[in-house]
Amino acid sequence: MALLTIKNLTVRFATSTGSFTAVDGVDISVDKGEVxxxxxxSGSGKSVSMLAVMGLLPDTATITADEMRYDGQDLLHLSPAERRRIIGREITMIFQEPVASLNPSFTAGFQIEEVLRINLGLDRRAARARALELFQAVGIPEPERRLKSYPHQMSGGQCQRVMIAIAIASNPRLLIADEPTTALDVTIQKQILDLLMELQDRYGMALILITHDMGVVAETADRVVVQYKGRKMEEADVLSLFDAPQHPYTRALLSALPENATGGRLPTVSDFMAAEAAR
Amino acid sequence: MTIVLEGRGITQDYHVREGFLGGSRTVRAVKGVDFRVERGQTxxxxxxSGSGKSTLARIIALIDPQSGGTLKIEGQEIDISRQRVTHELRSKVQMVFQNPYGSLNPRQKVGDVLMEPLLLNTRLSSAARRDRAEAMLQKVGLAPEHFNRYPHMFSGGQRQRIAIARALMLNPALLVLDEPVSALDLSVQAQVLNLLGDIQDEFNLTYVFISHDLSVVRHIADQVMVLSKGEAVEQGPREALFADPQHAYTRQLFAATPVVSVDAIRARIARRQEARALRSA
Incomplete structure (x- = not known):
């Protein structure tokens, strides 16, 4: 059953040179417990559509959609108070730059306890105890000490674990991860992806993973949406997408992977689109 | 085969000041690495991060002096802490950086970006400088009308082409490429890797290619050095290293790299379904 349904979403930005359409008529839906x-x-609109759901776009953005529904509730016509009950609690999000996503002036413990006190109404002592549990759940070494650490005292991988701990603090039913491992080394990337998959499985959360990396897709997804210049090119389950990509753009992306190269040259997307047009 | 680049026991120390009252400690970022690269090879x-790969790149590119060890370029021993980098030496080694948004001066037109190395290092006339810059623009896949434009008018891939063109202006023997495609989209990455392959063949260039991306390395390298915490833990021809990695760290890197194969995806889905069935049983 669909947890989040978006139909015909369009996001336009007002710029000095006129209106720019970042997302153009995209349908996306995610089921309970699905990845x-x-x-x-870049420029495909993959982040913008999710920022629109979260209400994180600036005032210059105009969002229109036929439908934007979360668990039966119409996200387009909610009062701010009703929105706050969903966004940040039932739907949470983590971002690409973990170090920049945390406030440098406060300790990691303060930042997670703030979420627990405001969103869940826990008192100080209960919040501290729960924060410790969450830090353990996301595999932060020496969790007591890390509660007192500032973001600059931790590595990028550890900051991302803190972000994940904050994001799962309210037991969300949908976690949106926007390029969560792009700024991290491959060995750390693997740890973070493994953690996200484990938490997703353990809590039965739905997970939307926004990425440019086909390797990350192959290692995590159940279903895949391919976007290009604000439009949805293809949607398929992960196996069909890699086994028999239907859209020329998807084929182009897969053949541009260095590991799929045959011989010295890599086919580029423009070569591919030209060859398709000539056919 | 001529050896273009050779390093023996290269080390780099950084002195880190500790605390308010002085006192310092030495961090050895590169701990004695050896390498040799033949002409036309990569x-x-x-x-x-923290492996010392960019530190080593800066030593090879004659930006920073090494703390110890010998560095030879085309057979000539070089230690820039003791000798000036002559115009001739500077012409031999050029560098391309990771971020084409940061490595081009936003106030400099593309034509001036390309002509500056000639102005500083050669005695060519301004007309000759201009001719060479225009020719180089075409070589890297840009058009003559781009000559008077500013960097902000270009995409990331085009900017990296400009940075590559600038590095080629002095006809170097050796190009040090520090993560040249990491900031680029997949399709643009493919174009830039193709360009690097083409100009390597055309000018018989030698490359030192710094990367964290094993799929890119497998595509472009002849020889591979795996650095971890300043030490070269493994080194060898690409085929051998990828077929049979010896060092535990290399294996760990390989294991962490996502695999894009239908078989791997099938196996992952099967594991997931199995785990779910086990739990509901």
């Missing part, structure tokens, strides 16, 4: 990957290159 | 240096 959906949204894959695309 | 040495890829692989490692994670």
């Amino acid at each position: 959906l990957a949204i894959v695309g290159e | 040495l890829a240096i692989v490692g994670e």
